[in-house]
Amino acid sequence: MHRSLESDAAGRSIVQFPPARDPATVVAGRRRSATAASAGPAGRREHAGDERQTNPPMTTCAATLIDGNLAAEEIKEELRARVERLAASGVRPGLGTILVGDDPGSRSYVRGKHRDCADVGIESIRRELPADSTQKEVLRVVRELNEDPACSGFIVQLPLPPHMDMRVVLQAIDPDKDADGLHPVNLGRLVLDQPGTVPCTPQGILELLRRNEVPITGAQFCVIGCGTTVGRPLGLMLTRVTEHATVTMCHEATVDVAAHTRVADVVIAAAGVAHLVKPYWVKPGATVLSVGITRTVEGILGDVHPDVEGVAGKWTRATGGVGPMTRAMLLRNVVDLAERRAEQDRPSRSHADAVEHAG
């Protein structure tokens, strides 16, 4: 149906040409064609199997695209209603961002976050510091937002300049204002299965899987990358009793990553290595999510090779998948924090009832 124009590391253009697909077998997003829908997943797989005898596997079926922008819009709609309810009781949630330095990527993320806030009625509180600020100056702004009643939660945009210790800065955040869920107390709460704020990207991944009917309980997951913001907390979340997935965590020292991905029902690539996950790494019909991104002059490359589309059952691309969900989950964390705070500040109804009954 379409040829994808790609470039190699040296910037040369390569034309990849999966031959034209039969339009009836192309299943994109939620717009499944009537024939594909009536055949059902089993029917589709049999059909693919038949074709595989004559064609290379990557031409036989197209994975369903999981649309993160669509799911993020749905979540924002839910949040708008919650923000309105809070407004009715005189509370306006506020998200604070602390940006240090002028990395263009970070600047554009922060701008996006404030656009999202405006979109759902959350107040934006922006703090910017020059790249040569001292750690003390950053800590002063962290304490300022800890104290600011208009700020329900805030984030310190990462990475920080190299002369700062990220751990010290993150630990200075009030855990109950930690919108990113990256404070040691919140990560500890996650380990212990206690209520707290959970990191945005893993939360967005779970939400995306649920909303696209990907089974989690009992499924075999392979997570590639054990970073603090994605892989490690994701492994913890997937193994909670409420999810109860079986999880293999791969990292740089894993001897044969492909041996682990090939048996997985769901592969989550969060290593930050461009096009790491190849089509032959993937069990046919598996779900594959691309999380890590590499910025090149040619644009954004994801951790999942584009040809995985020909093998996976459901998948996300490098953009328009997990990224928008990360942003939506940040907004949800802020609304959660604002609701929790409003609940604490309100004279408790059960207490009032108790007093009434006592009288």
Ligand SMILES: Nc1nc(=O)c2c([nH]1)NC[C@@H]1CN(c3ccc(C(=O)N[C@@H](CCC(=O)O)C(=O)O)cc3)C=[N+]21
């Ligand atoms: N304290 C902190 N918290 C973070 O959550 C955090 C951070 N620091 N530092 C950087 C990473 C990265 N990150 C992304 C969020 C959304 C998209 C996103 O929405 N991407 C769009 C494309 C954006 C583009 O084109 O540049 C998409 O996937 O469609 C990407 C990346 C959050 N991070």
